[in-house]
Amino acid sequence: MTIAAPAQPRRGDAVRRRLASSPLTYLSLSLAVMIVVFSIAAPQAFLSAYNVQTMLTVTSVLLVMSVGMTFVIATAGIDLSVGSVLVFSAVMSLKTMTALGGDGVGVVLAGFAVAALSGVAWGALNGFLISKARVPALISTLGTMGAALGIAQLVTGGNDLSGVPKALYEGIGLGKLFGVVPWLVVIALVVTIAGAIVLTQTRFGRYTLFVGSGPEAARRAGINVDRHLIKVYGLGGLLAGVAGFLDLALFASANIAGHSTDNLQAVAAVVLGGTSLFGGVATIAGTVIGVFIPAVLQNGFVILKVQTFWQEVAIGVVLVLAVYIDQFKRRSREKS
């Protein structure tokens, strides 16, 4: 038994040590290296304003979806329905805006509300199936993935829809803040920062990690795990719906068949960024890196005229490495 207060390690030391061993550090370095290499190899093309803007803009939609997926995977869950929910939300939103007619801000806001609500509805359904009906997440979201896309196909007859209001398409899709930063990027940035704050600074974020790392402990501590899961999947669905709305702005259309691999791209981005599939460990900053590594690789390879198939191989290798490092760190950390 000690009498004097023991010397606690300085916060700074521990932080520095953890930074050195953190996968996020290595990932950020990898991305930085890629950017430097491509910048040197093709500065006019890679660093041109148009290229940077396009890369950021197109990635915005996936980033918004991946922020939601980060929360879901943090609960040791998964959501395969995000691509289908995106399509469903985009279709419902566009149908609403077309029915309301006109081009005003009100119409656009109504469209946004419909997209968001559609997303939340599917997300809450996923959460309910997983927590109350106890259907494993993989199966539940596989089911809603089919159902959401199926309904969208029924409603549209499988045809891409046009008729996005100009205010949305030109204002947000093509428009730029201060004439420089595309609005889509601004929106994605706001969502990302909000997601990071919620995950790390709020009770909601912490409960998400508890549910992933120790659901039984959480229950005994009085946390309503079922209700929290519904909220987390609801959030995932909400962001998929918002992504659908952003997709309308970007492409001026609701595309039915072009989102079939969005779910895996989002999962890959989240896992690549260091969020653990086993739950309890999550990082939005990592998700951002995870979204941009494949995007930067693809962009650089096309500019440098590298064969398509090498792109796929490179991205696959990076993903496997990231998951391997995550597993390795987990195992080496656990002593007894």
Next chain:
Amino acid sequence: MRKISLCAPVVALAVLTGCSGGGEAPDAADRPYKITYVQGMAGNPFFTSLTCGAQARAKEKGVVFDAQGGKDYSPQSQTPILNGVIAQKPDAIVISPMAGEAMVPALSKAKAAGIKLVFADSVAADESLAVSQIASDNQAGGALAAKTLAELIGDKGKVMVMGAKPGISTTDARQRGFEEEIKKHPGITYLGSQYSDSQPATATSKFGAVLAANSDLAGVFAVSTQEVEGVATGVQNAEKSGKVRIVGFDTSDPILDDVRNGVVQSLVVQQPLQMGVDAVDQAVAALKGESTTAKISTPFVVLTKDNMAQPDIAKFIYKTTCE
């Protein structure tokens, strides 16, 4: 005489079972033919139009007709549909099969069971399975796109192809046709092709990268509607509508808008309605024991902003429903 001796046991049986008539197979003309169309995928305007053409023709000829398709353009989705259709034992199956060997086993079984097969739009590896194949000559379509694009850019400058997924026979053929034709234009520099994985977002990204590396890019051939949507967005983001010319393939509502707005200059349009009509005709001919045409090549039209309102072009725009 043979008829009677065959009939005797049958008649004896008939007395017991109450069947009527002699020992011959029922005449197929007594009941209508049943033809099913297995689409490349459900919910796609091209295949919907094919269905509409076939449906209308079937009605004219008093044929029982229905169509089914999988949820996406892949062997995994088409196989269970085909198997289900075969189990219903139609007289003939019109199919837009996945390329290569994937559908051959099931189709061979169908043929062995006496079902007549007609290929529409694409063919499976064993072409002898079908009594007729009706398709656009996609390679010729690609060449037509190349000529159209060459004309649009004044026969000089840099061009690229935005492809779909390697391994899809139709889009691969279009790309090949484009590349062969473009070689004949010495003033044009071909930058090569990129694959969009049939996703507009990927098409926008990759097009953006090529444009960033080649700011003097003059034209793009986009091999199908997904690619056209992606490239059109990329061109608009770059504020180069009309400066980078786009020639596309097939129609959809959003890309027709793009044509109206001058973002996309031309669309090479197939005639799926005609394919459907021809497919039913060929199937019926085979069932009646008449001669069939081994290969039918349906023509193209080139749709532009100027001609799209004219009825003789507008009628080729793919349908979203059969009304």
Next chain:
Amino acid sequence: MAEPLLEARRIRKRFDHVDALRGADFTAYAGEIVSLIGDNGAGKSTLVKVLSGAVRPDSGDLLVDGEPVSFASPTAAQAAGIETVYQDLALAPALGPAANLFMGRELTKAGPLGRLGFLDKAAMRDSTVRELASLGVKLADLDAPVSTLSGGQRQSVAICRAVAWAKRVVFMDEPTAALGVVQTRRVLDLIRQVRDRGLAVVLITHSMPQVLEVSDRIEVLRLGARVARFQAGEAKAEDLVAAMTGLLTHGVTLEETV
């Protein structure tokens, strides 16, 4: 003797067709370590669940500080100052000691941010530093996930959490079952510290040596009822085993069980 902090009288509980508790009694006083022992199937875990609010009894009385109470949930028992250290520790391995200490009872920032659920991480960390120090628990990295700690350290964190919130009773279910000799020593020392703060520690364990070493009192359960109560030093290991197997009773008046 002073008023018991926690008392159970004639508790009955039936699951399906099994009578887990048949009029069980239990008493715990402040500032003592009382061991609750019994053979498998004696009803120990059910009794502990009833006392900590996880299970509602069919009949019988629960008293806290002499007043009758009824616990609707473990949270209600926690409100009465009763905490439990579970055998599986009930920690979230991926999070640090501070997060685990405040699980379900997080401190939020003052003002509107707090209402939105913003955590006061600094306050929780400081509090954790103090609590760990007060029990002499030393951790190399206070922010590292609990999964990186040794078994003994994890056990200490779980005990520290219970002690931080407990006002009356701390239940400890097999606290040293998974630990080696040295770590077991440390945890037993820790348990004594908890007792010295004035709390009642209820120890559930199968280790007779441990029971004899550390308990102030021992209560023996058999077939859902209390059959023996011993003061420290009154019993030897054979006596405890005999009580558990029904060969002797001590210090109780048995009622007829229905």
